């Protein structure tokens with residue numbers, strides 16, 4: 001078959017341009033990563049061509065025997081990785097995993113308590129702009145003035161609004177979340193507990209963050225953040241809970257049609273990689289790098305939400321600064337440091353500007369950067385923050401480092 005460069009030179013060129021961009025920039029977006037060539041090979045495989053609505057051994061199409069093997073392997077591996085007895089690897093994304101769980105557990109109008117967007121929650125945790133916030137009656141909890149989750153406040157709110165479900169997990173919370181405490185709160189008010197561990201699932205797999213599996217009724221995650229797999233979602237729980245709530249039925253036929261079998265194969269590859277010892281070393285380095293970057297920023301005078309980090313991300317607090325999150329993001333873009341603006345608790349700026357900047361270490365850690373380079377990154381961020389005139393010089397230094405650390409395979 002002719003190469004893509006012949007059949008579609010425009011897309012071929014766009015792909016090459018993106019590869020060039022990725023290699024000449026440092027990726028500091030906390031939700032991004034680089035997958036291995038093995039994951040990419042599974043993703044680019046002809047498994048894409050197969051329709052397989054249903055579940056292993058019970059499909060709505062013929063010719064699914066090989067597909068069943070692939071999905072069985074993915075399920076066995078992810079259950080071993082997280083120590084659970086039920087999994088569904090079909091959700092196309094983290095958002096769809098969440099919507100499927102809501103569909104399984106709730107009726108429209110039911111009350112749910114989730115973390116608000118400003119405190120670090122996700123759109124699918126009840127934002128008005130999201131289906132979750134329009135179909136269900138979401139109340140939200142935030143973080144206190146120190147940037148920390150206030151569990152007593154969650155208990156107080158839960159007693160007041162009597163949620164059927166409490167949703168925990170966040171996209172920009174730099175500290176460890178106490179799932180055991182949340183279980184106690186849920187039990188005290190008779191609520192179910194769902195944990196969305198999208199950002200931290202790699203840390204959980206490596207034993208570096210408290211696992212939600214023993215405490216939550218159901219856990220959702222993406223597979224492409226710290227876990228370093230293909231873009232996608234999953235649901236984890238126990239066999240008993242799946243019998244009771246039927247998460248399988250909520251995913252298909254509730255929310256989705258045919259599963260993406262090439263993605264499920266790539267998830268299986270990712271889970272196998274995550275079961276290896278060197279994956280633990282990788283996750284440990286992510287945390288060490290985040291701590292080093294946080295220290296580097298603090299000693300140069302930057303304010304951080306909660307004063308630091310326990311995990312893979314840092315949130316710079318710009319509430320006292322003239323410079324908004326958006327402006328700092330743009331300046332850093334110019335020097336090839338890719339980050340994203342983020343709202344912080346008590347933010348008075350509009351969501352299009354924000355007073356926060358989120359920085360994560362999973363991708364640069366995959367690229368091989370260590371504590372020494374984190375201190376350099378902190379220095380660059382602060383120089384660009386302090387004076388726009390430093391942009392050309394910092395850009396040169398960033399690009400030099402990019403050459404020293406080629407993209408991983």
Ligand SMILES: *Cc1c(COP(=O)(O)O)cnc(C)c1O
Pocket residue numbers: 031092093094095096098121122124169170171196197198199222232233
């Ligand atoms: C990223 C994220 C999601 C959504 O993942 P998508 O795959 O982008 O839909 C859900 N929840 C949390 C907490 C996240 O950080």
